[in-house]
Amino acid sequence: MTRKPSLPFLRLCQIGLFFFLVLAWYVLTAFELAPSFFFGKPLVVADRLYQWFATGKIYIHLWTTLLETLLSFGIGTIAGLAVGMWLALDPFASALLDPYVKAANSMPRIILAPIFAIWFGLGIWSKVALAVTLVFFVVFFNVYHGVRDVSPVLVSNARMMGASSRQLLRYVYMPSATSWVFSSLHASVGMAFVGAVVGEYLGSARGVGFLILQAEGVFDINTVIAGMVLLTIFALILDTIVTIAERRFLAWRPSQGSQRA
Amino acid sequence: MNVHAGDRTLRLDNVTCVFDGGYVAVKDASLTVNDGEFICIVGPTGCGKSTLLNVAAGLLEPSRGNVSVFGQELTGMNKRAGYMFQAESLMPWRTALDNVALGLEIRGVPVDKAREQSKFWLEKVGLAAHKHKYPHQLSGGMRKRASLAQMLILNPEIILMDEPFGALDVQTRQLMENELLRLWSEDRKIVLFITHDLEEAIALADRVIVMSAGPAARPIGNFSIDLPRPRDVAEVRLTPEFLKAHSAIWDVMREEVLKSYKQFEGASHDA
Numbered sequence: 001m002t003r004k005p006s007l008p009f010l011r012l013c014q015i016g017l018f019f020f021l022v023l024a025w026y027v028l029t030a031f032e033l034a035p036s037f038f039f040g041k042p043l044v045v046a047d048r049l050y051q052w053f054a055t056g057k058i059y060i061h062l063w064t065t066l067l068e069t070l071l072s073f074g075i076g077t078i079a080g081l082a083v084g085m086w087l088a089l090d091p092f093a094s095a096l097l098d099p100y101v102k103a104a105n106s107m108p109r110i111i112l113a114p115i116f117a118i119w120f121g122l123g124i125w126s127k128v129a130l131a132v133t134l135v136f137f138v139v140f141f142n143v144y145h146g147v148r149d150v151s152p153v154l155v156s157n158a159r160m161m162g163a164s165s166r167q168l169l170r171y172v173y174m175p176s177a178t179s180w181v182f183s184s185l186h187a188s189v190g191m192a193f194v195g196a197v198v199g200e201y202l203g204s205a206r207g208v209g210f211l212i213l214q215a216e217g218v219f220d221i222n223t224v225i226a227g228m229v230l231l232t233i234f235a236l237i238l239d240t241i242v243t244i245a246e247r248r249f250l251a252w253r254p255s256q257g258s259q260r261a
Numbered sequence: 262m263n264v265h266a267g268d269r270t271l272r273l274d275n276v277t278c279v280f281d282g283g284y285v286a287v288k289d290a291s292l293t294v295n296d297g298e299f300i301c302i303v304g305p306t307g308c309g310k311s312t313l314l315n316v317a318a319g320l321l322e323p324s325r326g327n328v329s330v331f332g333q334e335l336t337g338m339n340k341r342a343g344y345m346f347q348a349e350s351l352m353p354w355r356t357a358l359d360n361v362a363l364g365l366e367i368r369g370v371p372v373d374k375a376r377e378q379s380k381f382w383l384e385k386v387g388l389a390a391h392k393h394k395y396p397h398q399l400s401g402g403m404r405k406r407a408s409l410a411q412m413l414i415l416n417p418e419i420i421l422m423d424e425p426f427g428a429l430d431v432q433t434r435q436l437m438e439n440e441l442l443r444l445w446s447e448d449r450k451i452v453l454f455i456t457h458d459l460e461e462a463i464a465l466a467d468r469v470i471v472m473s474a475g476p477a478a479r480p481i482g483n484f485s486i487d488l489p490r491p492r493d494v495a496e497v498r499l500t501p502e503f504l505k506a507h508s509a510i511w512d513v514m515r516e517e518v519l520k521s522y523k524q525f526e527g528a529s530h531d532a
Contacts, residue, residue: 156320157350159338161364161415171367175354252354254397 040222048226062234064207068127068196069238073189075128076135077181080188083136084143085177089169094144101140109133109195113202122205131195138188139181146180147173182249185242193235208234268332269296271317271419271451276326278312286312288477289326292470297449301462302480303514304472305521310455311347311423313472317453318344318421330419343417345408347424351396357383357407358392364415382410386440402433406440413444419451427456438465438494446491459514463506464494471513474521482513 026042028034052058087094120126200209215223271294278287286309315321319339328335351360365375386406426434462469471482
């Protein structure tokens with residue numbers, strides 16, 4: 001029973017399950033067993049997607065969402081890295097800011113969206129600001145704990161080799177911190193994406209979230225679902241890119257099972 | 262302090278180390294290591310051997326007493342010393358090659374030149390075939406070889422070693438000990454080697470120093486080891502001279518080990 005199924009067989013089953021679910025959806029809505037007003041129709045959804053790409057109308061929205069995601073990922077990561085390293089290496093600042101960091105992290109960041117909309121308008125920057133607040137904390141906590149947990153032996157060893165404090169930063173703390181950034185990559189890219197889409201959904205003029213918002217306003221459930229499908233595919237592609245980047249940059253990490261005693 | 266040119270000794274004078282909370286790890290410890298001497302410090306677990314080594318390295322400032330290196334009083338890090346740690350000290354994100362090159366990079370040598378030298382040292386410790394591997398891809402023994410090369414590439418005048426081979430299995434350990442003696446015999450630097458293993462100490466050292474059990478540990482015995490060099494650490498153990506030295510030192514050490522055992526296990530279990 002514990003034998004693992006072969007990979008081609010598993011893939012076949014996964015694809016089979018996908019078609020089964022779509023078919024079930026089709027049959028249920030075709031006979032109105034599930035009201036198509038609420039659940040949409042798979043063929044109409046597919047047609048919406050096709051039309052978006054056929055007319056090229058979707059590209060500006062996709063590009064907007066992608067740009068917001070990348071910008072907030074970049075800004076959030078750099079800010080999280082910098083602040084994380086600073087607080088990890090400065091015990092006083094860390095103790096001083098601790099309650100504020102905790103409070104800021106516990107706050108549901110979505111409620112900042114109206115403020116950002118007022119500050120930055122309906123363009124991309126209000127979405128970027130919202131997503132940055134999400135990305136920042138993921139990276140910040142990873143870097144903060146990563147740098148604090150740097151083995152003291154590594155630090156002593158570098159000092160014995162004559163490293164100055166700046167060199168310690170460069171040769172020990174920075175590489176250690178960036179390695180933690182990479183290990184939080186999945187979470188932070190995901191957060192950037194969520195922030196961008198939610199920001200768009202709460203008020204915007206462009207983006208995939210905006211398309212969903214518009215369609216929802218006229219009860220066009222098929223377009224809403226088409227937007228969801230598009231976002232899901234988009235997220236999967238982002239995740240794949242992250243996995244490739246990880247494999248490239250974290251080659252030195254022991255993967256499970258390959259560690260030697 | 263009697264500062265004079267040509268002084269090639271490492272001296273610890275009345276070093277006392279008190280830690281936060283008032284624990285006295287080492288008290289009034291004095292020690293002189295002469296040029297070219299291989300010294301092993303043995304003592305029971307927790308006797309402050311590592312504390313003494315950290316003081317000699319400049320990683321730890323003694324509460325009282327001072328350290329002089331080649332006639333100069335030590336302030337800050339001991340720049341003439343290389344240190345090999347008991348725990349893993351290779352950077353996990355650097356390959357063996359880049360780990361060994363690290364010290365030179367820190368000293369401002371261009372990366373390609375540092376790597377060139379690193380290759381030479383990796384070859385010397387028998388890791389030429391593994392230079393592009395990351396630490397987690399190396400075995401425990403290989404990691405120690407890389408650490409050894411990482412230290413020796415900087416050509417330190419004083420070598421400090423804190424139970425460097427403690428985590429290795431017996432065979433690998435003897436291989437590493439022979440390797441160390443071979444490398445050391447090339448230019449005979451000062452070596453201060455910490456271990457709790459008396460046999461290892463005798464097999465390696467010119468002189469064995471016995472520490473008392475902590476707290477307030479200090480050297481209580483000083484034994485010259487007159488075994489001929491070059492030595493093979495496995496074979497030398499079987500010679501009558503080795504056994505004689507062993508029993509003489511063990512006489513002094515036994516008390517201390519029992520004392521320390523009682524402290525750690527609690528007095529209720531009588532040894």
